Amino acid sequence: MSKSINIAIAGIGNCTSSLIQGLFYYKDVKGEKELIPGLMHNLISGYKISDIKVVAAFDIDVRKVGKDLSEAIFALPNNTKVFCKDIPKMGVKVKMGPVLDGVAPHMKEYPEDKRFVVSKEKPVDVAEELKKSGAEILMNYLPVGSQKAVEYYANCCLKAGMAFCNCMPVFIVSDKEWAEKFEKKGLPCLGDDVKSMLGATILHRTLMRLFVERGVIVDRSYQLNCGGNTDFLNMLSRERLKSKKISKTESVESQLFKRLSYDNLHIGPSDWVPWLKDKKLCFLRIEGRKFGNVSINLEARLEVEDSPNSAGCVVDAIRLLKISLDRKISGPLVSASAYLTKHPPAQFPDYIARKMVEEFIAGKRER
Ligand SMILES: NC(=O)c1ccc[n+]([C@@H]2O[C@H](COP(=O)([O-])OP(=O)(O)OC[C@H]3O[C@@H](n4cnc5c(N)ncnc54)[C@H](O)[C@@H]3O)[C@@H](O)[C@H]2O)c1
Numbered sequence: 331m332s333k334s335i336n337i338a339i340a341g342i343g344n345c346t347s348s349l350i351q352g353l354f355y356y357k358d359v360k361g362e363k364e365l366i367p368g369l370m371h372n373l374i375s376g377y378k379i380s381d382i383k384v385v386a387a388f389d390i391d392v393r394k395v396g397k398d399l400s401e402a403i404f405a406l407p408n409n410t411k412v413f414c415k416d417i418p419k420m421g422v423k424v425k426m427g428p429v430l431d432g433v434a435p436h437m438k439e440y441p442e443d444k445r446f447v448v449s450k451e452k453p454v455d456v457a458e459e460l461k462k463s464g465a466e467i468l469m470n471y472l473p474v475g476s477q478k479a480v481e482y483y484a485n486c487c488l489k490a491g492m493a494f495c496n497c498m499p500v501f502i503v504s505d506k507e508w509a510e511k512f513e514k515k516g517l518p519c520l521g522d523d524v525k526s527m528l529g530a531t532i533l534h535r536t537l538m539r540l541f542v543e544r545g546v547i548v549d550r551s552y553q554l555n556c557g558g559n560t561d562f563l564n565m566l567s568r569e570r571l572k573s574k575k576i577s578k579t580e581s582v583e584s585q586l587f588k589r590l591s592y593d594n595l596h597i598g599p600s601d602w603v604p605w606l607k608d609k610k611l612c613f614l615r616i617e618g619r620k621f622g623n624v625s626i627n628l629e630a631r632l633e634v635e636d637s638p639n640s641a642g643c644v645v646d647a648i649r650l651l652k653i654s655l656d657r658k659i660s661g662p663l664v665s666a667s668a669y670l671t672k673h674p675p676a677q678f679p680d681y682i683a684r685k686m687v688e689e690f691i692a693g694k695r696e697r
Pocket residue numbers: 340341342343344345346388389390391408427428429430431432433446471472473474476479497498499523524525526559560561636637639640
């Protein structure tokens with residue numbers, strides 16, 4: 331059982347930037363008991379955040395390909411908050427991946443500092459690079475709507491014999507056929523679409539659950555989100571949005587006893603506001619009926635830096651995949667996916683999913 335956790339990353343955007351900054355920001359965390367702001371687990375089965383080592387990285391942007399990862403994470407169009415600026419040279423060069431459907435055509439209409447700019451470098455053979463790198467886990471951080479590109483990376487992961495962590499909403503871990511491919515190869519996978527530590531999804535799910543558990547009927551709800559990063563710019567293309575909308579809507583609806591009709595539940599990214607940068611605004615409203623069929627309405631506004639919010643979950647996802655590799659578990663990690671992602675193979679209320687994860691860590695659940 332090796333003590334370091336070697337990961338490869340596809341997509342060196344804002345989420346990767348926050349993750350890597352976090353690896354250095356939390357480098358001295360060693361103890362189990364200390365209360366550390368921003369962490370759900372200091373240690374997981376003895377694994378520290380500083381045990382995570384990035385050994386390979388792939389992107390397609392001319393400002394990132396060929397650079398050391400320590401520089402690429404701060405290159406435009408990344409615009410997330412820098413909370414750890416002194417990142418030493420990591421000795422990992424960002425390699426050119428195949429573009430496929432990773433870049434939305436509408437991006438060309440926007441200024442270069444706000445959008446992806448494709449490098450002219452020849453793409454590498456990702457499966458070969460993964461094999462050479464010694465990575466054990468591939469993190470997928472590609473843009474929403476990159477169906478072909480995500481399938482390409484998932485296949486490379488299978489060829490290279492690595493675990494897969496799907497942080498975005500192309501359905502792999504929650505898709506029966508893909509899940510079987512990982513199971514057959516004896517490889518664990520976790521996904522799909524990371525749920526933030528405290529973001530719009532978990533807030534909306536928790537409030538919906540509160541209505542339901544207090545006997546209040548939910549009649550209508552919306553969740554409108556705005557942001558100024560490339561994730562929101564990419565999602566201005568409605569054709570790319572299908573799976574993100576399913577992922578977010580099913581995550582919230584799963585907390586109700588009865589699904590709402592299409593007309594009565596609206597969840598989605600709503601606009602791109604460049605000056606917000608990586609700040610996300612979420613406006614949500616729930617309308618219901620309580621005792622005596624009398625109405626109750628709730629409005630909430632959440633303002634949150636988007637990418638560190640996902641990294642807080644991902645540092646746990648990586649360590650949960652590592653203990654699954656140590657335990658030779660294959661296929662979807664049911665409890666970790668339910669707790670840490672929006673579109674897992676099976677949904678559970680968050681407090682139950684959390685308990686399941688603790689049981690998994692303690693070795694009391696198989697997956
Ligand atoms: N921010 C969050 O809290 C959060 C939460 C859940 C899910 N997600 C999802 O995670 C994904 C990553 O988010 P982000 O904010 O880092 O996005 P981002 O736009 O900042 O980064 C995406 C990166 O992928 C690169 N890319 C595009 N096509 C590629 C290809 N074919 N091969 C390799 N790289 C390619 C881009 O150049 C860019 O660097 C998105 O799909 C997003 O919806 C984000």
